[in-house]
Amino acid sequence: MTYTDPNIPPTERPVERHVEIRERSGGSAGWLIAGMIAIVAVIAVGFLLMRPAGPDQNQLTAAQEQGRQAGLMEGAQGAAQTAQAAAENAARDARSTADQVRRDTEQAAANASQSAQNAADRAASSTNDQAASPDNPPAQQPQ
Numbered sequence: 001m002t003y004t005d006p007n008i009p010p011t012e013r014p015v016e017r018h019v020e021i022r023e024r025s026g027g028s029a030g031w032l033i034a035g036m037i038a039i040v041a042v043i044a045v046g047f048l049l050m051r052p053a054g055p056d057q058n059q060l061t062a063a064q065e066q067g068r069q070a071g072l073m074e075g076a077q078g079a080a081q082t083a084q085a086a087a088e089n090a091a092r093d094a095r096s097t098a099d100q101v102r103r104d105t106e107q108a109a110a111n112a113s114q115s116a117q118n119a120a121d122r123a124a125s126s127t128n129d130q131a132a133s134p135d136n137p138p139a140q141q142p143q
Helices: 027-050 057-132
Strands: none
Touching: none
16 A cells, blocks of 8 residues: 655646648649539439430320330231131141041941951851751752
C-alpha cells in the first residue's frame, strides 16, 4: 500500500500532445469520377424524355395481325401433322388387314384342297368297297 500525505500538493505530470499532419493527395480523382457519372445520368434522363411514349395504334394493330397469322400457320401445321399421322396409321392398319386376309385365304385354300383330297380319297375308297362287296352288285349305267 502506498501512503499519500494529503498536505503535500500532487506532482504535476507533463502533458503530452500528439500532432498528426496528414497530406491530402488525389482528392480530385473522386470528384472527377462523380462528375462523369453525373454527365452520364443527365444524358440517360434526356434520352428517356426524348423517346416516344409508346407504340401507336397502327403498330399495335399490325402486331396483333401478325400474331394472328402466326397462330393460324401453327394451327395448320399441327393439323397437317395430325392428318399425316392418321394417314400413316390407316395405311399400317390396311397393310395389317390385307396380310391377315391373305393368310386367311391361303389357309382356306389349303383347307379346301385338303377337304377335296379327303373327299376324293373317300370316294375312291367307297367305290372300291362297293365293288368288292358281294351284296352290292355293280350299278347298271343308264343308256
